[in-house]
Amino acid sequence: MQQQSRYEHYLENVLRYGAHAWLFALIFSTFLAEILAIVLIGAWLLRRSFRRTPLDFAILFFLGIRLLTIVTALSPATNLHALRKIPFVLVYFPLAHVAWRRGSNEVFKLLRTLVLAALTVSVYGILRVLFTPVWRLASTTSGATTLAMFLAAAFSISICLLAKNELKPLRLWLVGGALMLLALAFTRCRAPWIATLLVSFGVIKQWRRGVLILGLTACGILLLLPGFRMRLDEVLRWPPQLGDRPIIWKAGLELASQRPWFGNGPESFVLLFHQRDELKDKRVGAWHNFGLQLWLESGVIGLMSFLVVTAQAFYCFRQMTSKDAPSLMRTLALALGAGLSSLLLAGLFGGLIGDPVIDLLLWGLLGLISGSASHANSSASLAATPSIFEHPMIAEKVIARKAD
Secondary structure, three states: HHHHHHOOOOOOOHHHHHHHHHHHHHHHHHHHHHHHHHHHHHHHHHHHOOOOOOOHHHHHHHHHHHHHHHOOOOOOOHHHHHHHHHHHHHHHHHHHEEEEEEEEHHHHHHHHHHHHHHHHHHHHHOOOOOHHHOOOOOOOOOOOOHHHHHHHHHHHHHHHHHHHHHHOOOOHHHHHHHHHHHHHHHHOHOOOOOHHHHHHHOOOOOOOOHHHHHHHHHHHHHOOOHHHHHHHHHHHHOOOOOOOOOHHHHHHHHHHHHOOOOOOOOOHHHHHHOHHHHOOOOOOOOOOOOHHHHHHHHHHHHHHHHHHHHHHHHHHHHHOOOOOOOOOHHHHHHHHHHHHHHHHHOOOOOOOOOOOOHHHHHHHHHHHHHHHHHHHHHHHHHHHOOOOOOHHHHHHHHHHHHOO
């Protein structure tokens, strides 16, 4: 019995510290992040402590639909290589387990690890811009869009933690936030930048000093980077000046009606898109909109199942911010909601599902949201239930045992 307890304690430590290592390594190495994800999933299965959390069924249903659409795909043999990425949705479960088991304090530590990783990659990226002929920053694992979306989520989370005094020292982290914004601007990606500012202004509207600092930093970056300002100006002249997206979206909407229910299979862009001659960037390999991508890859059923997952996630925030919830849980809900919102808003114009880094980050955040909501519900139920020790005879027996 004691040996089993030590084994379970060991697995708990693997899950707890492995989650920190995974979140930090995510933006630096896809290979290492996937290895750590497999370790986390394996430790969670071996732990066999399967606590039900709010998003579990919706996540499993979405995973099932994604796997099924490989079988029903336009070309199953071609889409089979997507099978390697899709099961990483399961990283949701160990993160949900850690959030449920360890509570809000541990989730705050995990979010700080995520912000620290974003700050580290920002400093590294800015040094590259200063000392090497790099015009556009990209992550060490994928492209510029991947880095931009990661920084968008991390910055939105950090600004919430700063507003609630959860990152100290404050001045040092404000400088760190400015560095993250600067690195985000150097990616030259517009959608994550706009999503970051929208979400940040929304969540810190009551923190006047924070809004002022954020506004001045954003204006300063636009003045320092004329090339980036020019790319933002193109958004005002949308759709003619918004790159290749109108061509891609028009072709995607025409193709979606041909196989509406189960789609054409994951990563089927190359099979379906034949207007590459009309594009300025010949290397484009995605639909640049997660809704259109899910519709084309997994049909209406796949798209609706993902929308159910996100709707349930935002409902979890309602539970975490109830009147009886402690202020710490409300702050956690604000930070997690800001990170998720940034990813979803940026994903309307970029990659989300299937991206080697952002996909993992999305399921990890959803796991933290679901586990935190379950922990909040358990704490509320425990607080509402009278303690058994209030009975005098039981209290006497407990005291006698402690005395022995």
